Amino acid sequence: MANQYQLAARRRRISYIGGIAVLFVLTLFLRGTVTKGAPALHDLTIDGRAARLEMTELEQQGEAELSGSAVRLLLTGSRGIAISILWISANDKQVKNDWNELDVIVRSITKLQPHFITPWQFQSWNLTYNVSVELDRLNDMYFWIARGINLLAEGERINKRNPDMRYMLAFYYQNKFSVSDKVNTLRCLYQMSCIHPEDRNPDDLLNPDRRTVNADKFLSFCVANPQLVRRLRESTVQLQRPEDVVRFLRENAKVPTRFVPGKRDFSDRTSQFPVLPPTSSIADDDPAPNTEIPDRTSDAVIAARAWFRYSLEPLPPASERPDRAPSAGEYDAAKYRMPKQPMLIIFRQGAPRAQTYIAERLQKEGWMDSSPWVMDLELAPDDGNRWFRDDVSLAPSMHSQEAWTKAYDNWLKHGVDNGLYVKPERLLEYQEQARLFARWRGIGVEMDAPPVSDADMPDDETRLSYKALQTLTYYRQNIQVTQYFNFLYGSEGEMAPDTIRARSLLNRAERYRKAPFTNEVKSRQEYVKAFAAWKEVLRNQINLRMSNDRIQEDLCEAQIDFLRLVTRANTPALRSSYAAITEILNSASPTRVGFPGLPMTFAFDRVSSRLKIDPLPLMGPMDQNDGPDGQPWIREDVRSRVYSRLKIGTPPASPPAIQVAPTPNPATPDIKQ
Numbered sequence: 003m004a005n006q007y008q009l010a011a012r013r014r015r016i017s018y019i020g021g022i023a024v025l026f027v028l029t030l031f032l033r034g035t036v037t038k039g040a041p042a043l044h045d046l047t048i049d050g051r052a053a054r055l056e057m058t059e060l061e062q063q064g065e066a067e068l069s070g071s072a073v074r075l076l077l078t079g080s081r082g083i084a085i086s087i088l089w090i091s092a093n094d095k096q097v098k099n100d101w102n103e104l105d106v107i108v109r110s111i112t113k114l115q116p117h118f119i120t121p122w123q124f125q126s127w128n129l130t131y132n133v134s135v136e137l138d139r140l141n142d143m144y145f146w147i148a149r150g151i152n153l154l155a156e157g158e159r160i161n162k163r164n165p166d167m168r169y170m171l172a173f174y175y176q177n178k179f180s181v182s183d184k185v186n187t188l189r190c191l192y193q194m195s196c197i198h199p200e201d202r203n204p205d206d207l208l209n210p211d212r213r214t215v216n217a218d219k220f221l222s223f224c225v226a227n228p229q230l231v232r233r234l235r236e237s238t239v240q241l242q243r244p245e246d247v248v249r250f251l252r253e254n255a256k257v258p259t260r261f262v263p264g265k266r267d268f269s270d271r272t273s274q275f276p277v278l279p280p281t282s283s284i285a286d287d288d289p290a291p292n293t294e295i296p297d298r299t300s301d302a303v304i305a306a307r308a309w310f311r312y313s314l315e316p317l318p319p320a321s322e323r324p325d326r327a328p329s330a331g332e333y334d335a336a337k338y339r340m341p342k343q344p345m346l347i348i349f350r351q352g353a354p355r356a357q358t359y360i361a362e363r364l365q366k367e368g369w370m371d372s373s374p375w376v377m378d379l380e381l382a383p384d385d386g387n388r389w390f391r392d393d394v395s396l397a398p399s400m401h402s403q404e405a406w407t408k409a410y411d412n413w414l415k416h417g418v419d420n421g422l423y424v425k426p427e428r429l430l431e432y433q434e435q436a437r438l439f440a441r442w443r444g445i446g447v448e449m450d451a452p453p454v455s456d457a458d459m460p461d462d463e464t465r466l467s468y469k470a471l472q473t474l475t476y477y478r479q480n481i482q483v484t485q486y487f488n489f490l491y492g493s494e495g496e497m498a499p500d501t502i503r504a505r506s507l508l509n510r511a512e513r514y515r516k517a518p519f520t521n522e523v524k525s526r527q528e529y530v531k532a533f534a535a536w537k538e539v540l541r542n543q544i545n546l547r548m549s550n551d552r553i554q555e556d557l558c559e560a561q562i563d564f565l566r567l568v569t570r571a572n573t574p575a576l577r578s579s580y581a582a583i584t585e586i587l588n589s590a591s592p593t594r595v596g597f598p599g600l601p602m603t604f605a606f607d608r609v610s611s612r613l614k615i616d617p618l619p620l621m622g623p624m625d626q627n628d629g630p631d632g633q634p635w636i637r638e639d640v641r642s643r644v645y646s647r648l649k650i651g652t653p654p655a656s657p658p659a660i661q662v663a664p665t666p667n668p669a670t671p672d673i674k675q
Contacts, residue, residue, distance in 0.1 A: 085114050092125075101133060105149065112157060122157030123170060126150045130174050140184055141254050144191045147178050148258040148275040155277040163316040165341045165349070168279075172309035172352055175276070179302035180359055186237040189302065190250075193230045195257050195275050196300040198266065201226075204251040207244075215244040217390060224377070227297045228396040232375055233367060235389075242518055244389055260295075268292040276305045279312040287408075298399040303359045310352030317341070320350065324421035324477035347480045350420055354412035358489060361405035361496065368513070369401040370506045379519045387518035402505070406497035413490045422486045424477060432477075435470035438463060450475045488550045495539075495546025504539050507532035508560055515563060522567050529564040533557075533623040541630050554636050558644040561622040561636070569620070 034047030088111050095104040108125045115121050130150030134143045151174050158167040179188055194202055207223060209216045224231045234241045234250065241247050258275035260268055268274060271291045284290040288308040289299045316339040318328055327346035341349050368375065374395035378388045417423025436447045442464055443452065451471040459465045481487065495501055511528030514521045536557060540547040547553070624635040641653040 081114055085111060088114070096128070096133065099136065101146070104133070105129075108153065112153070116157075116160050119157070119161060119164060119167065122154055122161070122167065126154035126157070126170070126174075129153060130178065140187050141191060141257060143184075144188055145258060147174075147188070148195070150174065152258075152272060152275060152277055155272045159272050163339055165313045165316045165339050166343070168309050168313035169341060169349060169352065171277075172306040172313060172356070175302045175306035175309065176356055176359060180363070184238075186233055186239050190230060190233055190239060191254055191257050192276065192302050193227070193233075193297070193300040194251070194254060195259050196295040197227070198261055199255065199259060200266075202251055202255075204248045204255070207248050207251075215248055217244075220244050220247075221390065221394065224394075225396060228375060228399055229297050229300070229367070229369070231396075232369075235377075236513070236516070237367065240517075242387060276302065278305060279308050283312045283315060284308060285311060296399065301360060301363070303356050303363065307353050307356035307360070310356055313341075313352065314350060317346075317350070320420045322419060322421055324424065324473050324480060326476050345483065347420065347422075347484055351416055351484060351486075354409065354416045354489070357405065357409040357412050358493065361402050361409050361493070364400060364402040364405050365496075365505060368509045369398045370502050370509065371401050371403045372398065373506070374398070379513060380521070380524075381519065385518075403497055403499075403502050406493050410490070410493035410497055413486070413493055417486055417490060420480075421477065422480055422484065423490070429474075429477075432470045432474050435467055436474055437467070439467035439471050442467075447471065447474065450478075485550075491545035491549040492552070495543045495549065498539075498543065498546075500535070500539050500542070501546070504532060504535035507535055508556075512560070512563065515567065526564065526567050529560065529567070530623070532560070533564075536624070537628070537635065540635060544630065547630075551637075551640055554640045555644055557624050558636050558641055559648070561624050562644070562648065562650065565620055565622055 032048060034049030088107050092104055092107040092111065095101075095107060108129065111121050111125065127150065130147050134146040134150070137143045137146065151171060154167060154171050154174070158164060158171065161167060179185060179192060182188065202223075205212070207215055207219050231247070233239060234247055239250075241250055260274040260276070262269055268291070271277065271280070274291060276289075276295075278284070278289060278291045281290045281292070285308070287299075288311070289295045289304060318333040318338045318340070327340070333340075340346070343349075364370075374397050377394045377396065378385075378390060381388045383391070414423060433447050439451075440447045440449075442460070443454075445452070451468065451474075454468060456465060459468065496505075507528055511525050511532055513519055514525035514528060540553075625641075627634055629635050638653075645651060645653045
């Protein structure tokens, strides 16, 4: 029989084991491991509350990457040394142009630092910008742009609810496919990525002889992809024959795509290109992953718009009252995230700005309204530049009037939601409320609110007045940094039917000017009609005229092209004598169009040539002083800037002496509600 000490030790062991078992079972209940079948009870556990507050590891950090986790565990404390070695090796591979090795090393670095945002952002930028520009072939450049975007998308998937990574994804799409070099070719390659390889197989567009293009099959391809085909033919890509289009499809058949090779199945979301936000965050008018992207939405800026919208989800709610960005402690840090850059009010306007880019792109490519695109515009039946024997017109899948209307709606909603568009009567209320504090401090309500603590305020009424003055200060600052009304009024003016008509006339003139539709006589005629239409638009829409310089720059470039047509002769005598040019213009034909100070004529064929020469220092139709304010339609600083950018010397110093009496400005149009 055991002695009393052994019995006591046995009782202690039993009590310890029992206590451990009780605590273990209690822990299972408290953590929520065994309560998942009872939602009401599970909500009281640690796991349940963490899930409700979005504070689990996956909610806070994103999807786990198992292979990277295993490598990090094996490296233990030497991970920092390994990362440093890999980073140095990556720089060395980039210097040596060893792109494949660089790609492998970059992905190794991100696996070792999956939740450190900087490597994802830096290396994706490096691939998208620094590496891509080193390649001579555009399809190679496009591959590395796509590679960099997919790398950042993978990082965004692993690092959930990070607004900066989502914003940078949107910026890559918008910047590389809107303002970079060879943008038209890059847009074509992007659109090919949206089409299944079987639907753009060049062999399917050929006749049985495998050399000539089948007209019916090629027409079907054009009908399915009008934006792609028009860009290939009329932009700087300039593919003049159907055979050239087939060759382009063949040379770029292996672009990054959204599909599993050899199948109709979609790849993993972050392996697709273009890569898009998760389906749950997609708006009605945005393309979604694992769905077909038609010609209408196969635009990189539309993908950028989707990512811009997605980047707003982790942000604190916007305020309809003009305000500053909230500081730490003024929002729930467990639920919301604040972007590092740019400033919050600019960060929030990414989506409407992208919509403006979409409208401008459609406008530039000639998709003005619902009017169809006439493919072989007035080309003779025997002209070798015709694509089809009969006249073919393609309906637009999307046009700029529709896009501008949507841009206006987006800008207006953005302004209301973020305190940028405040009704005049509401601003007057803020001014009246701010007068008490302004008198107390001896300042005007138009001045910025000075820093004052609550303890220095004489009473609560003065504190409320100070808050109103702060609101006015934030309103003025936010309007200034965002240029909000420039975008709002610009969208409102661009969607008007008169503006669409003026844009259409200008586009038609430019189309007649360029090959293969070159007809200089009709081009000059359309330019004259377009300038007259633009004068009416700018005379009647003062908000559009004053909103920004983009329209003036467009008109200045169009006028330079028009004057090049007028001064096409390249003989020294004509170029050295303004009087000789004027005499020819006045006497070449009885058919004339007059502008104050300079009659113009259409029939100038006998002195024209194909040479692209700088225009003589003539005053064009938009340089006359017949604007609503008695000034030229194009400002002097805009003209100088455009002439300098195009490197064609300096514009005429001043308009002709003939002055036109200014007409009164029209009333400012009301904002549509």
